[in-house]
Structure formats: C-alpha cells, structure tokens
Amino acid sequence: MKIVLQNLTKKFPSRSKKSPGEVIAVNDFTFEIPDGKLIGLLGPSGCGKSTALNLICGLQKPTEGKIFFGEDDVTNLPPEHRGVGLVFQSYALYPHLTVLKNITFPLENLRGADKLSKEEMEKRALEAAKLVQLEGLMDRKPSELSGGQQQRVAIARALVKTPRVLLLDEPLSNLDARLRLQTREEIRRIQRQTGVTTIFVTHDQEEAMSISDMIVVMKEGVVQQIGKPQEVYDNPVNLFVAKFLGTPPINIFQGRVSHGRLYIGQESILSLHDTPNGEVTVGIRPEGFILQQDGPLTCGLTRVEVMGRDISVVSTHPCAENPSIRSIINAENMVDPEAKTVRFALKPHKLYLFHPQTGERIPFTPE
Numbered sequence: 001m002k003i004v005l006q007n008l009t010k011k012f013p014s015r016s017k018k019s020p021g022e023v024i025a026v027n028d029f030t031f032e033i034p035d036g037k038l039i040g041l042l043g044p045s046g047c048g049k050s051t052a053l054n055l056i057c058g059l060q061k062p063t064e065g066k067i068f069f070g071e072d073d074v075t076n077l078p079p080e081h082r083g084v085g086l087v088f089q090s091y092a093l094y095p096h097l098t099v100l101k102n103i104t105f106p107l108e109n110l111r112g113a114d115k116l117s118k119e120e121m122e123k124r125a126l127e128a129a130k131l132v133q134l135e136g137l138m139d140r141k142p143s144e145l146s147g148g149q150q151q152r153v154a155i156a157r158a159l160v161k162t163p164r165v166l167l168l169d170e171p172l173s174n175l176d177a178r179l180r181l182q183t184r185e186e187i188r189r190i191q192r193q194t195g196v197t198t199i200f201v202t203h204d205q206e207e208a209m210s211i212s213d214m215i216v217v218m219k220e221g222v223v224q225q226i227g228k229p230q231e232v233y234d235n236p237v238n239l240f241v242a243k244f245l246g247t248p249p250i251n252i253f254q255g256r257v258s259h260g261r262l263y264i265g266q267e268s269i270l271s272l273h274d275t276p277n278g279e280v281t282v283g284i285r286p287e288g289f290i291l292q293q294d295g296p297l298t299c300g301l302t303r304v305e306v307m308g309r310d311i312s313v314v315s316t317h318p319c320a321e322n323p324s325i326r327s328i329i330n331a332e333n334m335v336d337p338e339a340k341t342v343r344f345a346l347k348p349h350k351l352y353l354f355h356p357q358t359g360e361r362i363p364f365t366p367e
Contacts, residue, residue, distance in 0.1 A: 001069055001083075001164040001197045003033040003056065008065035010051050010221075025051040027221040029065070038191045038198040040208030040229075043218035044244070049201045050169055052218075056199065057084045057167050069164060082165070085158030085196075089170040091150045093142040093157075100125055100138040103156045128156040131190055148179040155190065166191070166198040172207060184211050205245050209233065217241050234349075239281060239359035242352055248286045248312070248328070252321035254356075255282040260367070262353075265319045269296045269346060271367040280362060281354040288350025289313070289327035291335065295343035299325055304337045311335060315342055 008029040011022040026048045033039050041049040054060040056067060058079030066075045074082050093102050103125040107116055116124070129135045132152040142150055151171060158166060168187065172180045188211040191198045202208050208215050209229035217224045217232065217240075225237045236242035242250050255264045256279050262270040264282060289297075291313070299315035302324065313327040313335055327344060329335075335342065353362040 002035045003165060003197060003199075004066075004068040005029050005031045005033075005052075005056070006066040006068070008052070008055060008067065009063050010048075010055060010060065011063040024221050026055065026062075029223055031216065031223070031226060033197060033199065034213075036195045036197055037213040038188065038200060038211060040212030040215040041199060041201045041218065042203070042205055042208040042215050042244075044203055046220075047218040048221035049203075049218050051221075053167050053169055053199060053201050056165070057086050058082050083161075083163050084165045084167055085161060085163035087151075087154045087158050087166070087168045087171050089173050091142075091154045091174075093150060093153055095142050098139050098141055099129070099134060099145070099153050102142070102153055103128055103160050106157060106161050124160050125156070128160040131159060131193065132156045132186065146179070147175050148183050151175065151183055152186065155187070159190070159194065159196070163196060166194075166196045168198065168200045170202055171200075172202070172204070180207070187211060206247055209245070217244060236352065237361055239283065239354040239361075242283045242354070242361075246285060248326040250283045250285055250352075251325045251327075253282040253284070253317065254319045254321070255280050255353075257353075262364075264297060265317070267296055267298060270348065270351065273365040273367045275353070275362070275364045279356050281356050281359070283352040283354060284346060285350040286312075286326045286328040288347040289329060290345040290347065291327075291329050291333045292343055292345040295345040297344045297346060298341055299344065301335075301337075301339050301342045304335045306331065313342060 008026055010026040011024050014021050014023050029052060041052060043049050055062050058077060066073060104121045107121045107124065110116060126135060129138060132155050134149065134152055134156060172183055175183060184207055200212060212229055214227060215229050215232055216226050219240055225232050225241050232241065233245050253264045255262060257272060257275050258277050260272055261268045262272055299317045302314040302316060305312040305314060309331055310328050311331050311333065313329060315325045317325055348366040353364055354360065355362060
C-alpha cells in the first residue's frame, strides 16, 4: 500500500504562559512512501516523529494537509477503518489473556461480513504466531514471556488483521541490547515476508539505518533529509543530520578556508578547489582518519581502545567541539599508547564542510 503525505501539519495550543500561541509538532511534511517498503522515521525526542505516526494511523487529525492510502483520501477516516496495525513501545498486552487470546482480540471486534468464527480466528492467530515464531507459546500469559517474546506477540496482534500498513512506535526501546538486535532482525524478516508497508519510528539511528529501505530524519517537526540510509550517512545535507547519524558520532572542528587550503588550527589539512575563504565547521567521520607519521593533523593522544577488528584512537584537539575525538583505524596499525601526540591524514570523502551559522553543507572539491 502506497502512502502519500501532502503538506501534513499538526499544531497544538501552547501550554506555556510565557510563550502563548501554537506549537508546531509536524510542519509541512510531504513524502510518498512506496508500496511494500520499510521506512524509518528518525529524530531526537520531541522532533514530531510519533505525532506523524499518530496522524497516519488516525489517532490525531492534521491541522493542515492530506493523507492518502493508495488513491484513497483517509485524512478524516476513523483509525478503525484505515486498515492499520499499530505496535506500541509498551507492548500494551492484556495480562490476564493468553498469547492466543491477545492475538485474536482484534478479530473479535469484527462485525458484519467481516465477522469470523472461533475456528477462523484461531487459524489466523496461529498463522500470525508462526510468522513471529511463537506458535509453541500460545497458552502462556504475558508475565510468562520474555520482553522480546512479548514484543513479538504485539507484532502478531497487529499483523493478524492483515493490515494495509504496519506502524511501529519505538518498539525496541524496552529491550536490552542483545534482544534489540535480535528483534529488529525479526521485524525486517517479517516485513519482507509479508510485504506490508511499514513505518518504524525510533530515536536510535543505528536501528533505523540497519533495517530501513529509506529513512526520514526530522528535527523540531521539520523533515531535514530523506533517502536511503547509506546515502544520507555519506551525504548529509546539514550539520544536524551529520551529527545525528553515526556511531561513534562525527568529529566536529572549527576550521577556516584560506586561499584554497583548509585549516584546522594552524595546520593545513587539505587542498580545496574553488571554495571561498572564511570560517567553516569541519566534520570528520571516525573512519575518515588515516594513521600517518607525517600526517597534516596533529592531535593529543589520550588512549587507545582495542575493539578486536578495529582500534579506537581517542585524542584531543583545541579546535574540536567535543572533549574527545574518536578515530577508528584498522587493528593492524600500531599505535604507541605512551606517545603524547598522534598524527593523521584524512579521507576527503569522509570530511564535510558546513556553514558555521546556518549549519548548511558547503560543497567542495579536493585537489
């Protein structure tokens, strides 16, 4: 099911006496979600991603704009008639019901021509349970399940209605690290197997990038960038997107361009072509550093962290925004942990320039 959002805006009355008026939670959101794709809505808390999800499922009505499921305008359609399945962060399972009863619950509310017999409901519940690999636990109650199993019950309950759209609102937030990894792989497998159009809301960029066909990065209700995860990571449109995506995060420096050279502090680190002179914000991805004895960028060595395949070199620089700089290099490189300084060359395609006031990306061509 293709979903089209046209100029979607949601405003709430401000509750602050100091700044009365309206709060814009979602601001002019326009996007077409292709049929059968998994889309990650990504951003920090308060960016409007959950509000956008509530507008799509019908729990809230937009102040402006329209929502289409395929060719159908569902902007004013009640949520129960939209054909959506919604999975909450808190699972929202009924503690007194078994797994079977929790999954069949949405089917018991069907009326008229859609009404199912008890046998039909149990058959569909078993099919949904098999999809999430819970068919052997149908007689258990939620308190007898692990967190990951409870989350899968919630997903099965959303899928049992064969929804046109599946909406997941931070479904992994309550799980530990290992379960999160396992469950997000399960979500991707289920989505591919069913082919249902899915919107996955999260503040965790690693989750969104690992399973999404496309990601939508939001900030303060405004869409910052839309694209395939790797494309957005490699080509952020502004400093916010560059800082939000990536683990470890991008390293930020104060820099300047002067006569075709990029400087960080007093060191000339890169030759540029046709880039105007002036102050710039420099972003360097952790994997953009090359350990080199005569490298142009000198940093104060803090420590070396061995991570198996890679080494994380933690260092400092007076022009860095954060106290620590993290550089990820291959473990085959030898770093003297007793040294006071470490020097790097830089990969130009992992280095970005931004306007120091607006944060907008400044394109450049290295010579």
